[in-house]
Amino acid sequence: MPAFDLPPAELEHYRPDVQEPPDFDEFWRDTLKEAAQQDVLVSMRPAESGLRLTETWDVTFRGFAGDPVRAWYSRPAGVRDPLPAVVEYAGYGRGRGLPHERLTWVNAGYAHLLMDNRGQGDQYGNGGATPDPHASAPGGPGPAARGLPDPRAYHYRRLITDAVRAVTAVRALPEVDGGRVAAVGNSQGGGLALAVAGLVPDLAAVLVTAPFLCGIRRALELTDASPYGEISAYLSVHRDVEEAAYRTLAYVEGVSFARRAAAPAHFGTGLRDTVCPPSGAYAAFNRYGELTGVDPRKEIHAYPYNGHEGGDAVQVRRQLEWLARELLVSR
Numbered sequence: 001m002p003a004f005d006l007p008p009a010e011l012e013h014y015r016p017d018v019q020e021p022p023d024f025d026e027f028w029r030d031t032l033k034e035a036a037q038q039d040v041l042v043s044m045r046p047a048e049s050g051l052r053l054t055e056t057w058d059v060t061f062r063g064f065a066g067d068p069v070r071a072w073y074s075r076p077a078g079v080r081d082p083l084p085a086v087v088e089y090a091g092y093g094r095g096r097g098l099p100h101e102r103l104t105w106v107n108a109g110y111a112h113l114l115m116d117n118r119g120q121g122d123q124y125g126n127g128g129a130t131p132d133p134h135a136s137a138p139g140g141p142g143p144a145a146r147g148l149p150d151p152r153a154y155h156y157r158r159l160i161t162d163a164v165r166a167v168t169a170v171r172a173l174p175e176v177d178g179g180r181v182a183a184v185g186n187s188q189g190g191g192l193a194l195a196v197a198g199l200v201p202d203l204a205a206v207l208v209t210a211p212f213l214c215g216i217r218r219a220l221e222l223t224d225a226s227p228y229g230e231i232s233a234y235l236s237v238h239r240d241v242e243e244a245a246y247r248t249l250a251y252v253e254g255v256s257f258a259r260r261a262a263a264p265a266h267f268g269t270g271l272r273d274t275v276c277p278p279s280g281a282y283a284a285f286n287r288y289g290e291l292t293g294v295d296p297r298k299e300i301h302a303y304p305y306n307g308h309e310g311g312d313a314v315q316v317r318r319q320l321e322w323l324a325r326e327l328l329v330s331r
Contacts, residue, residue, distance in 0.1 A: 004274060005222065008302065011271075011282040016215065018255045018287075019246075025260075027151065027251055028199055031064075035161050038066045040168045044073065049099040053077050054106050056099040061169035063118070063162035070116040070129040071166065072099045073173055074106040084180035084204070084327040085111040085170045087196075089163055089189035092143070092212060092227050095121025095128015105184070108320055109328070113170040117188075118162060119143060119155065134158060144227035145234040149241045151248040156213065160252065163192040164199050180204045180327045182263075184319070187276060187308065188212045188227070191254050194284060197265065198257030205326045206261065207319050209268040210310050214254035214280030217246065225275045258284040259291045265298040266322045268315045270306035278302065297326075 006014060021027065042060040049056045056074045063069040075083065086105040090096060096116040105112040119135050120143055121128020135146055135155070147153035163183075171178035182205040183193040190211030197206040212227060219228050231249075235242050250256070265288055269281035281300070289296040301318060303311045311318070 005271065005277045005279045008271065008304070011278060011302070013286070014279055014282045015286045016218070016255070016283050018253055018259075019250055020253070020256050021247065021250050024251060024256060031157060031161055032164055032199065035062070035064055035066070035165055036168070038062050040165055041172050042068055044173070047072065047099045051100055051103075054100075054103060058099075059113070059169065059173070061165060063165045064158040065134070067118065067133060067158075068130070069118060069162050069165070070096060071169070072096055072112075072114045073170070074099065074103075074112045074114075075175070076106060076109060080175055082175050082177040083109065083111040084182070085113060085176045086182050086184050086323075087113045087115065087166050087170050089115055089166075089183070089185035089192040090117055091124070091186055092188035093120055093123025094125040095130070097126035097128075101126065104316060104320070108324070111170070111173070111176050113166060113173070115163065115166045117143075118159060119146070132158065142227065142230035144230040148231065148234060148248055149238075149244045151251045154248050154252070156252040160192060160195045160199070163196050167196060167200050167203065182207065182323060182327060186210055186310070190276075194254045194261070195252070195257045197261035197263050198259070201262065203261075203263040205264045205266070205323060207266045207323065208281070208284070209315055210270065210273055210276045210308055211254055211267075211281055211284060212276050213252050214258075215277065215283045216249045216253055216280075219277050219280055222277050222279075223274050228275075254280065255283045255287055258288040262289055262292040262294050262296050264296055264326050265289075266319055267298070267300035268303070268310045268318075269300070270303045270308060270310040272305065272307045273310070275308040
């Protein structure tokens with residue numbers, strides 16, 4: 001698949017307008033305020049992973065509407081000093097899987113919280129453990145279209161709230177340095193991490209690769225690949241709700257969250273990505289931090305011959321080096 005989005009020279013300066021609802025900030029302030037009315041942690045139980053150099057706990061915390069959300073919390077075995085933490089968000093259709101699956105960040109010396117995706121986990125990987133009790137709202141069968149006609153009923157209102165609460169949860173866990181918490185994710189996870197950066201003002205860093213929910217209108221014009229294809233398929237049947245759907249999607253637009261973010265940021269994208277088009281990543285990157293009154297440190301890495309996998313392990317190596325400079329070397 002050749003490059004199908006804007007040429008690289010245009011992407012580097014791509015700053016599209018976004019149609020933000022006038023109550024965007026109020027919407028999220030009220031949503032998060034409601035979620036914060038309950039204590040965040042529910043339980044923390046040791047989990048057997050078969051690993052000797054990593055300790056893992058099965059954590060449950062309260063997310064949207066106080067719903068229980070599961071997560072794996074892992075640390076280097078035997079280390080009791082407060083550690084900087086990485087909160088990681090999984091991709092679309094995935095759950096948290098098994099406790100031994102994602103070891104990169106804990107092996108790099110961080111405390112690591114991997115959040116489960118409510119109502120997902122059945123498409124890829126090794127499953128999830130968090131139902132979505134609110135998933136009966138009108139909308140398509142896939143998460144991207146659940147509750148689409150109404151922003152208050154939309155799946156991503158709940159999932160983004162869970163993602164913010166995951167940061168609160170990791171800060172409440174033992175032996176975590178709450179001042180050094182980073183949000184990390186690829187694809188859907190990248191979209192969630194970017195939303196967290198826009199909603200948690202004291203986040204220490206954010207690492208985003210191939211982010212979903214960025215430049216949503218353009219992405220729906222460019223690709224029919226899932227998850228955007230699920231939204232298109234829903235609108236192809238429900239032809240009278242297009243205006244309402246776009247209004248809902250404006251509340252979860254990653255560029256809007258990026259404009260409000262101030263944490264140092266590391267981006268990555270593949271220029272042949274037909275799942276999450278690179279123009280979305282560049283739109284978020286180029287407008288990142290513009291409403292904060294600060295000039296956050298940020299960098300982006302583009303991979304001209306790669307698709308949704310982006311830079312793969314090369315990008316992870318760059319993330320490791322960058323985050324060490326931000327959270328470890330500077331202290």
